[in-house]
Amino acid sequence: MEQEKARTRLFIWLWTAFVVVLLYLPIACGALASLSKGRYFAFPIRAFTSEWWEKTLDSIEIGMIVQTSLLVAALVTVISVVVAFFGALAFARYDWKGRRLFQKIVILPIFFPQPVLGLALLLWFSAVGIQTSWLTAVFAHLVWIVPVVTLVIAIQVYSFDPSLEEAAFDLGATRWQVMREVTLPILWPGIWSGALFAFLLSWGNFPLSLYTAGADSTVPKWLYSKMVAGYTPMVPALGTMSTLGAASALLLGGLVLWLLRRRAAA
Amino acid sequence: MAQTSLSHPAAPVSLEAAPALPTKRDALLSLGARCSLPVIVLLAVGFVAPLIAIFAYSFAKPRTFEVFRSFTLVNYAEIFNVNNTVWLSFLWSLGFAFATCALLAVIAYPIAYGLNRVFGKWSSLVSILFVFPLFVSENVRLYGWVLFFIKNGVLDGTLKMLGFEGGPQVLYQPPMILAGMLYVYLPFMLFPMTLGLAMVPRDLIDAARDLGANRWQIWREVELPLAMPGILIGMLLTFVLGIGAVAEAKILGGQSVIVISHDIFIGALTLAVFSRLDLDRLLGRR
Numbered sequence: 122m123e124q125e126k127a128r129t130r131l132f133i134w135l136w137t138a139f140v141v142v143l144l145y146l147p148i149a150c151g152a153l154a155s156l157s158k159g160r161y162f163a164f165p166i167r168a169f170t171s172e173w174w175e176k177t178l179d180s181i182e183i184g185m186i187v188q189t190s191l192l193v194a195a196l197v198t199v200i201s202v203v204v205a206f207f208g209a210l211a212f213a214r215y216d217w218k219g220r221r222l223f224q225k226i227v228i229l230p231i232f233f234p235q236p237v238l239g240l241a242l243l244l245w246f247s248a249v250g251i252q253t254s255w256l257t258a259v260f261a262h263l264v265w266i267v268p269v270v271t272l273v274i275a276i277q278v279y280s281f282d283p284s285l286e287e288a289a290f291d292l293g294a295t296r297w298q299v300m301r302e303v304t305l306p307i308l309w310p311g312i313w314s315g316a317l318f319a320f321l322l323s324w325g326n327f328p329l330s331l332y333t334a335g336a337d338s339t340v341p342k343w344l345y346s347k348m349v350a351g352y353t354p355m356v357p358a359l360g361t362m363s364t365l366g367a368a369s370a371l372l373l374g375g376l377v378l379w380l381l382r383r384r385a386a387a
Numbered sequence: 388m389a390q391t392s393l394s395h396p397a398a399p400v401s402l403e404a405a406p407a408l409p410t411k412r413d414a415l416l417s418l419g420a421r422c423s424l425p426v427i428v429l430l431a432v433g434f435v436a437p438l439i440a441i442f443a444y445s446f447a448k449p450r451t452f453e454v455f456r457s458f459t460l461v462n463y464a465e466i467f468n469v470n471n472t473v474w475l476s477f478l479w480s481l482g483f484a485f486a487t488c489a490l491l492a493v494i495a496y497p498i499a500y501g502l503n504r505v506f507g508k509w510s511s512l513v514s515i516l517f518v519f520p521l522f523v524s525e526n527v528r529l530y531g532w533v534l535f536f537i538k539n540g541v542l543d544g545t546l547k548m549l550g551f552e553g554g555p556q557v558l559y560q561p562p563m564i565l566a567g568m569l570y571v572y573l574p575f576m577l578f579p580m581t582l583g584l585a586m587v588p589r590d591l592i593d594a595a596r597d598l599g600a601n602r603w604q605i606w607r608e609v610e611l612p613l614a615m616p617g618i619l620i621g622m623l624l625t626f627v628l629g630i631g632a633v634a635e636a637k638i639l640g641g642q643s644v645i646v647i648s649h650d651i652f653i654g655a656l657t658l659a660v661f662s663r664l665d666l667d668r669l670l671g672r673r
Contacts, residue, residue, distance in 0.1 A: 213670070244441060
């Protein structure tokens with residue numbers, strides 16, 4: 122029995138490790154391709170070079186695309202956190218008549234394939250007569266990201282004891298004071314994870330940007346256009362940089378989250 | 388199975404009514420409803436309206452963008468054309484989606500189990516490892532696979548170096564498409580499944596063991612039914628996303644009718660599954 126249990130545990134560890142390796146293998150392949158000399162990728166790599174990384178960093182075109190991507194992600198983060206914060210309160214905190222229905226409506230966009238959603242939005246914009254640009258991409262990202270962030274914050278809201286708010290009200294605090302002194306501090310870890318999710322999901326989003334960014338390009342969209350036609354090793358170079366950027370954002374965000382949790386626990 | 392797990396007495400979720408604070412506006416809308424307004428407005432303009440636009444588009448002249456300006460039923464007549472290949476491709480996408488969903492359930496289950504029971508203090512690190520690829524756009528990751536399998540790529544090159552014939556040319560074949568879908572949708576199966584397995588109380592399993600149940604019985608009678616809500620959501624997500632992966636090509640081919648039927652199918656399926664699940668319980672208990 123015990124031996125069997127140990128075997129199961131070993132199997133689970135090995136299986137998980139195997140899947141993780143598969144998960145990161147293509148990312149590693151991209152990094153390799155970006156470091157190899159020569160215009161076309163061939164393995165094993167004969168000579169390494171940082172030439173393509175330098176070229177990517179120097180490119181003015183790529184600089185502008187990165188700027189657009191950052192701008193889109195920043196706007197999406199701010200707006201989605203504000204909207205989703207109230208959405209999460211309605212989702213998990215307050216008991217109101219339409220809550221069950223609201224929960225289902227919020228979840229529905231997550232279940233819609235993003236390319237379909239992007240195309241539907243493109244049609245909608247063209248029907249209404251809105252010129253697509255990075256601003257419409259922000260809107261498209263919001264439609265998909267706000268529900269995700271709502272769920273992330275809602276999970277924090279569930280672990281929140283409503284009697285704390287009630288106590289503050291009984292002690293004579295105004296609604297604004299309760300919000301600032303009780304609700305927000307308790308929910309900070311959830312809000313912060315929501316913001317992190319919003320930023321990173323928007324930064325890496327491809328299908329929605331493809332259809333709704335119009336003439337403007339984000340990093341994933343630019344990469345796609347070059348993959349289809351006109352490959353240079355700058356493609357894996359920028360892809361790897363973007364991945365590393367997301368990883369450091371995640372690391373930094375995780376650190377802040379850890380500090381917030383620790384302060385909340387103290 | 389889902390039914391049994393749902394009728395299982397839920398732990399009391401402390402969601403008492405918000406303190407009724409008599410203000411002037413309370414008469415108009417409850418506090419919760421007011422909080423939900425921004426999300427509702429966003430989804431009305433950004434989700435419902437575009438779907439209506441697609442619906443309107445299905446009545447527009449084929450291969451034009453004259454939405455709301457022309458009216459024709461040609462698109463609908465086209466579906467019933469016997470020579471139309473859309474049904475075949477719909478069957479293909481259905482098959483792909485089924486396969487993705489079933490295989491992912493098998494692939495993700497041991498990992499979800501490990502995250503709950505085996506990894507202990509490592510489980511947050513392991514879950515971060517599985518979340519992170521979601522933040523790298525899928526085209527970058529799939530392109531990495533192309534570099535791996537391409538002629539003179541990582542696999543081919545390694546095999547040649549070792550003196551073999553060279554790797555098989557598998558790119559752009561149906562099995563590869565399936566592998567790509569498995570790769571992209573894995574997290575969507577894993578995380579709901581993990582939430583679901585977290586809902587299985589340990590004592591219940593211990594009790595079952597004390598009563599003499601063997602491992603298979605415990606899994607079949609206790610663990611699986613109680614974890615079912617999460618597993619169902621994961622299966623639904625991967626199935627729906629898998630089916631949608633093929634849909635986008637259709638609308639560009641002037642066959643938005645197919646997309647609508649997809650959408651209606653997806654919407655109905657999602658709502659049907661969720662009407663049987665208690666989201667509060669799934670998300671609230673950690």
